[in-house]
Structure formats: C-alpha cells, structure tokens
Amino acid sequence: xxxxxxxxxxxxxxxxxxxxxxxxxxxxxxxxSDDKRRVVVTLTPTYSGCPATEVIARDVRTALEASYxxxxxxxxxxxxxxxxxxxxxxxxxxxxxxxxxxxxxxTLPLLNTGAPAACPRCGSKSVEELAGFGSTPCKALxxxxxxxxxxxxxxxx
Amino acid sequence: xxxxxxxxxxxxxxxxxxxxxxxARGLLQRCAAEIGxxxxxxxxxxxxxxxxxxxxxxxPNGDFAYTMVRQxxxxxxxxxxxxxxxxxxxxxxxxxxxxxxAIKENAYHWRHxxxxxxxxxxxxxxxxxxxxxxxxALWPFRGEVASDEWxxxxxxxxxxxxxxxxxxxxxxxxxxxxxxxxxxxxxxxAEMQSLARAHPGASW
Numbered sequence: 557x558x559x560x561x562x563x564x565x566x567x568x569x570x571x572x573x574x575x576x577x578x579x580x581x582x583x584x585x586x587x588x589s590d591d592k593r594r595v596v597v598t599l600t601p602t603y604s605g606c607p608a609t610e611v612i613a614r615d616v617r618t619a620l621e622a623s624y625x626x627x628x629x630x631x632x633x634x635x636x637x638x639x640x641x642x643x644x645x646x647x648x649x650x651x652x653x654x655x656x657x658x659x660x661x662x663t664l665p666l667l668n669t670g671a672p673a674a675c676p677r678c679g680s681k682s683v684e685e686l687a688g689f690g691s692t693p694c695k696a697l698x699x700x701x702x703x704x705x706x707x708x709x710x711x712x713x
Numbered sequence: 714x715x716x717x718x719x720x721x722x723x724x725x726x727x728x729x730x731x732x733x734x735x736x737a738r739g740l741l742q743r744c745a746a747e748i749g750x751x752x753x754x755x756x757x758x759x760x761x762x763x764x765x766x767x768x769x770x771x772x773p774n775g776d777f778a779y780t781m782v783r784q785x786x787x788x789x790x791x792x793x794x795x796x797x798x799x800x801x802x803x804x805x806x807x808x809x810x811x812x813x814x815a816i817k818e819n820a821y822h823w824r825h826x827x828x829x830x831x832x833x834x835x836x837x838x839x840x841x842x843x844x845x846x847x848x849x850a851l852w853p854f855r856g857e858v859a860s861d862e863w864x865x866x867x868x869x870x871x872x873x874x875x876x877x878x879x880x881x882x883x884x885x886x887x888x889x890x891x892x893x894x895x896x897x898x899x900x901x902x903a904e905m906q907s908l909a910r911a912h913p914g915a916s917w
Binding site for chain 2: 601603604605606607632633634635636637638662664665666667669686687688689690691693697711713
C-alpha cells in the first residue's frame with residue numbers, strides 16, 4: 557500500500573520538474589481517513605502570484621485520485637512558505653539541474669538576500685548578479701565570472 | 714511588457730507585478746468570502762468610486778525613472794502595511810497569511826526600486842535630471858502613503874541618490890479614501906475590466 561506521501565513525492569513542480577512538491581517543502585499536512593479512502597492534503601503556496609500554485613494543486617489532486625475515492629486539497633497561508641523548508645537533498649537536486657540552490661537560512665526582515673555559493677556548472681565561487689528577478693518568481697539571474705555562463709539562482713525567501 | 718530599458722528589467726517589473734497581483738488576489742478572495750461573490754466580481758465589476766487604492770498606485774507608467782520612483786514610494790508604503798498586518802494577532806488569519814508572505818516579496822521589490830533610484834539619481838546628469846523630475850511630479854501624490862515611518866524609509870534613499878524634495882510639509886493630494894480618484898484610474902479600469910464585462914463568467 558503506497559502512502560499519500562509516496563504519491564506526493566512523485567508530483568513534480570511544473571517549473572522545476574527535478575523537484576517534487578515534497579522536496580519543495582510546500583506539503584504542510586496529510587490526513588488519511590482510517591479506511592484509507594479519503595485524504596486531505598494541505599499545501600502552502602510558494603509565492604503570492606506564482607502561476608505554478610494552481611497547477612500544483614491540480615496535479616496533486618489528480619495524482620491522489622488514482623489511490624483515493626475522495627481527495628481534498630486545501631491551502632494554508634500561515635506560516636508562509638520559506639526556502640528553509642527545502643530539504644538538503646532538494647538543494648542538491650537543484651544544483652544538479654543547473655540552478656544554484658538558496659544559500660543560507662532566511663532571517664527576517666529579509667535584508668540580506670544572500671548569494672549563490674558557487675556556479676552550478678563549474679563550481680567556481682566567483683559569481684555576480686545580473687538581475688534580481690528571473691524567469692520565475694523564485695529565481696534571480698546570475699553569471700559565473702570564471703566560465704562566463706549565466707545561471708539561475710533560487711532566491712532565499 | 715513594461716517598456717523597460719532592458720529585457721532583464723522588463724522581467725523584473727513583470728515579476729513585481731505578478732507578486733502584487735497575487736497579494737491582491739489573496740485579499741480579494743478573503744473579502745469575497747466575507748461579503749459574497751468572488752475575487753473576479755470585486756476586481757472587474759466595481760467602478761472607480763468603489764476603489765480605495767492610493768492615488769499614487771494608479772498613476773500611469775512614464776519615463777523609467779518615474780516608474781522606479783513611484784515603485785519606491787509604493788514599496789515603502791507596502792512595507793509598513795504588511796508589517797502592521799502580520800504583527801497584529803487580532804487581524805484575520807488569512808489576511809495575516811497574505812501579509813507574512815508579502816513581507817518577503819516586498820523586501821525584494823524594495824531592494825530593486827531603491828537600488829535603481831540611487832543608481833539613476835546619483836548617475837549621469839541626464840539620469841539625475843529625469844529622476845529629480847520624477848520625484849517632483851510624484852511628491853504631491855504621497856499624501857495617502859506617507860507617514861513618519863514612510864519618510865524614514867525613503868529619505869535616506871533619496872539622500873544617497875542626491876535627490877531633493879519640497880519636504881514633509883509640502884502640499885499633497887488626497888481623495889481615494891472617499892472614492893475620489895485621478896482621471897487615470899478610469900482608463901486603467903476600462904482596460905482591465907472590459908473583457909470580463911463583455912464576456913461575464915467566461916473562463917479558459
């Protein structure tokens with residue numbers, strides 16, 4: 557018998573398919589009924605306007621409906637999601653995918669937004685920011701000064 | 714998307730807009746749950762008199778310096794609003810949730826707008842001139858967003874940017890608290906609402 561958590565760990569983030577919704581750290585709670593026919597999943601959105609949020613909720617529902625008669629996907633806003641909830645394994649996956657993972661933990665107020673530890677392509681620590689915003693709400697655009705390749709940085713949030 | 718000087722900047726403004734839209738949706742959904750209807754009704758089927766946004770936020774895009782100064786003024790206001798809502802235990806839990814999320818998004822917006830205002834103000838003669846013009850044009854619209862806290866946020870940035878203002882006591886426009894807006898809001902709403910009003914309830 558697969559658990560709901562097993563199913564959730566196969567649901568990818570639509571923008572960063574190398575990460576599952578569990579890797580991302582957005583699954584707050586999973587409640588299965590005693591007869592294992594109903595499940596309630598509580599998700600916390602990553603960013604207020606992230607278009608992936610609704611896609612994720614739909615994908616989670618679809619994946620669970622294969623194993624449960626009744627699936628309820630709920631949203632919990634507080635406490636807000638933070639990159640601190642990503643596992644170390646998830647950060648390694650990001651690095652392998654060519655996205656520099658968030659460096660260090662979040663402290664509020666968010667005055668220090670952090671910098672990638674190294675270029676995900678060549679490993680050089682000599683990197684610079686090109687733009688504070690990138691192709692998705694979670695990313696900034698950086699460049700490696702050694703290998704000259706631009707790369708995405710998953711922002712501390 | 715936004716007629717910014719570079720593609721990266723277009724993307725930045727698009728990202729900031731997306732965050733603001735998401736925050737607005739969170740608040741509108743909560744309001745709709747309270748008074749009935751849904752977020753779309755509140756966004757698309759109210760007329761300008763029913764909107765309470767600060768006048769500053771409805772002013773049209775212009776010169777890039779103008780857009781950045783307006784963003785700076787708005788970001789400084791949002792910072793105060795979200796901090797108050799997030800810290801108050803008596804505030805509705807969903808609204809507090811939106812605020813807690815928005816605090817971090819706002820930090821990135823502020824980082825962006827304040828960096829640009831300093832770079833432009835303390836840049837070339839031309840960029841300084843245009844950024845000073847933007848401050849002069851926007852200062853009379855600060856009334857609904859300004860507070861001691863707000864001044865304390867923006868004054869050091871303007872000083873670093875070598876920009877001047879007529880000061881805290883200078884005259885300022887007000888009106889949105891009573892539904893009085895600039896002529897610009899009508900055009901904004903017309904563009905935003907026309908599709909939803911032509912095809913009510915449409916989805917895709």
